[in-house]
Amino acid sequence: MNAIAAARRTWNERLFYLFALPFAALVIVFGLWPIAQSIRVAFLDSYTALSPDPRWVGFANFETIFADPYFHASLRITLIFTALSVVANVAVALGLALAINSPLVRRGSTFFKLCIFLPVITPDVAAFIVWKAMYDQDFGAINAALAALGLPPMAFLARADSALWAITVAELWKHVGFYTIIFLTNLALLDPELDRAAMLDGASWRQRLVHVTLPQLRPAITINAVYALIQFLKTFTVAVVMTRGGPNFATNFVSYYAYRRFDEALYGEATAMATTLFVLVGALGYAMYWAAERRDWR
Amino acid sequence: MRFRKALAAMVAALLAVATGAQAQQLTVWHDLGDNGIRWFNELNEIYRRTHPGVTVTSVSFPTDQWFGRSIAAINSNSAPDLLFNNYERVIRVMTQTNNRIVDLSSELAAAGDTSFITEADRRIATYRGRMIIFPVQRVQMAFGVRTSWLQRANEQFPSTWADVLRLGQKIRENPSGGAPAYGLALQAANPRDLIHMLDLFMFGTGLQHTLINPEGRIVIAEPRHAEVLKEFIKAFTEYRLVSPETVNHSFTDMYRMILGGRAGMFRVGDWNVRGWDTGTADLNGDFTLGPWPAFRQGDQNAVVIGGMRGVAVPENAPNRAAALAFARFLLSREAQASSLNNLGAAVRSDIPMDGLSERRLFFANPRGRLVAYDFPESVHEFYPQLEAEYHRRLLAAIASPPRDLDAFISQTSTDLQAWVDQRRPR
Numbered sequence: 106m107n108a109i110a111a112a113r114r115t116w117n118e119r120l121f122y123l124f125a126l127p128f129a130a131l132v133i134v135f136g137l138w139p140i141a142q143s144i145r146v147a148f149l150d151s152y153t154a155l156s157p158d159p160r161w162v163g164f165a166n167f168e169t170i171f172a173d174p175y176f177h178a179s180l181r182i183t184l185i186f187t188a189l190s191v192v193a194n195v196a197v198a199l200g201l202a203l204a205i206n207s208p209l210v211r212r213g214s215t216f217f218k219l220c221i222f223l224p225v226i227t228p229d230v231a232a233f234i235v236w237k238a239m240y241d242q243d244f245g246a247i248n249a250a251l252a253a254l255g256l257p258p259m260a261f262l263a264r265a266d267s268a269l270w271a272i273t274v275a276e277l278w279k280h281v282g283f284y285t286i287i288f289l290t291n292l293a294l295l296d297p298e299l300d301r302a303a304m305l306d307g308a309s310w311r312q313r314l315v316h317v318t319l320p321q322l323r324p325a326i327t328i329n330a331v332y333a334l335i336q337f338l339k340t341f342t343v344a345v346v347m348t349r350g351g352p353n354f355a356t357n358f359v360s361y362y363a364y365r366r367f368d369e370a371l372y373g374e375a376t377a378m379a380t381t382l383f384v385l386v387g388a389l390g391y392a393m394y395w396a397a398e399r400r401d402w403r
Numbered sequence: 404m405r406f407r408k409a410l411a412a413m414v415a416a417l418l419a420v421a422t423g424a425q426a427q428q429l430t431v432w433h434d435l436g437d438n439g440i441r442w443f444n445e446l447n448e449i450y451r452r453t454h455p456g457v458t459v460t461s462v463s464f465p466t467d468q469w470f471g472r473s474i475a476a477i478n479s480n481s482a483p484d485l486l487f488n489n490y491e492r493v494i495r496v497m498t499q500t501n502n503r504i505v506d507l508s509s510e511l512a513a514a515g516d517t518s519f520i521t522e523a524d525r526r527i528a529t530y531r532g533r534m535i536i537f538p539v540q541r542v543q544m545a546f547g548v549r550t551s552w553l554q555r556a557n558e559q560f561p562s563t564w565a566d567v568l569r570l571g572q573k574i575r576e577n578p579s580g581g582a583p584a585y586g587l588a589l590q591a592a593n594p595r596d597l598i599h600m601l602d603l604f605m606f607g608t609g610l611q612h613t614l615i616n617p618e619g620r621i622v623i624a625e626p627r628h629a630e631v632l633k634e635f636i637k638a639f640t641e642y643r644l645v646s647p648e649t650v651n652h653s654f655t656d657m658y659r660m661i662l663g664g665r666a667g668m669f670r671v672g673d674w675n676v677r678g679w680d681t682g683t684a685d686l687n688g689d690f691t692l693g694p695w696p697a698f699r700q701g702d703q704n705a706v707v708i709g710g711m712r713g714v715a716v717p718e719n720a721p722n723r724a725a726a727l728a729f730a731r732f733l734l735s736r737e738a739q740a741s742s743l744n745n746l747g748a749a750v751r752s753d754i755p756m757d758g759l760s761e762r763r764l765f766f767a768n769p770r771g772r773l774v775a776y777d778f779p780e781s782v783h784e785f786y787p788q789l790e791a792e793y794h795r796r797l798l799a800a801i802a803s804p805p806r807d808l809d810a811f812i813s814q815t816s817t818d819l820q821a822w823v824d825q826r827r828p829r
Contacts, residue, residue, distance in 0.1 A: 263648045263649075349651055349653060351592055351651045352650040353803075367467075368467050370495055371788075
């Protein structure tokens, strides 16, 4: 009997690998292979990188980018923007999810969910073109509102000190719906008995949130934070559409800077930047996951 | 009877095979978009009349993709038959493909009468002693002003920088329709955007270089250059001639400013006029063309030849002989007329110009002074990086205007010269 069960298990395993094989092949060909090629180009001379006889230059491209003060600034800006965006998105998404989950808005919850999720499915480029128009100093809706309030106009995207904040708000609008839906799904799975028991014990709303609800939401917070970290470290489209890395390099994120280098035919440096970002995303993503899993949330 | 039928079928089959063996498909890679595809389709129709076995198809890529794909294709022996683009872009392809672009000097000699190609054209088409493109379209850029705005301001077409400043101020203070408007539409987001704008003012007032001369000397602190540069920076800052958003503007945003009626003065390329003339664009023919403003008394203002578009043949083109023949055809009167009609530019002047509007004739049959761009990228391989370095410094000056612009220019010149000296071959 055991032999039959073992044979069936072996067969099932084989069948599983047989079905998984095409997808594994696709991942290797279209996922891992390009990444490996990109990392390889980071060690080649830019001028021969796309030729059949590329010249290996070791870590020269990495030395060049790490000696470049604009790359340092780009890294710093990317990290600041990521920190701001992760905190803002996770916090606002949590707040929105708790608000929509509240019995007070239950009747209109579908409408609110739709409103919050709509930006997520809006094409990035279209959304950011609209935001760019809204921020316009002369014709933008935001400046029209400021003018209606008797406030002076502001060139949100044309000033180095405000462009990063302006982009952070646009990115928050674009992505917060995704994180909110994950929180809402997890809130629906919470055990209501725990909340009721805490209420009977006289716990306040705040105490119940901090000591009952949030610890149960830990997996969702971890996933959202790690996913947001990965997403915002790689931010690209918003910079291309709204600021082109400006003004004066205030939004020159690493992805965009690498693209600019690629456009100057400096393929080695561009992929060295991309490789650095890849390592950074992996390391920070893992560190955040490890820290979130390790922490006692009670 | 059966035998005859079989014989006829055999002859037909043999003929089909023979014709099929001669049929050739030429592929051209360019970045001219829909206009370019339309142009090459028209060329294909014309060319097939004399070369029935040859079909020409074109593929248009965004410029950045055109670079990568062309370089990779030539390096991996999967090159197209022809490349069509600006001279300086072909240089980059050549330098990154181990010079695998055909030297067309001898082909030009076989092209018949090419007296319309000037010495300057030949110089612009030549790199490292090799003719890398057949010059097909001179790219001219003039200064444009919204005619109705000019009349409202009670001004003449601006011929000096002082005129530009005065008109710009009037436009800003009394915009058409009450909506905010600016004197000038410029672009500044990318290095080429900003330096290209500066090029137009520099060459338009008769200077020969914007940033570096062929000997590798940075020229920005030379008195005449410094004067134009200072005024150019002030256009963004003190004079507020441009929208504050311009620092993030690339060419699409610049066109939005021009066509959306938000700027009174702007660049007009020869390729723009057909669309802007016919009423299909918002500008609706409401613009006047002229040379770029002069910055100093005694300067002779000019229209700028900002580039040369042409055709190049990769050494490993699959149908090299046919590709070279088609490249020669692009210099014929028919092909040149088609070029003028579809893209607003050509190198021949002996082509029909009947029915062209006054503004199209301004470019097609230029009467004023023309000053050509100096193509520093053809002399200095590091030029794109130098331009990026210069762009960073100019953007910093626009974002936080220095108190002493002369000192800023002098310091920038010193720094850039040191940068160049590190990279110049000794």
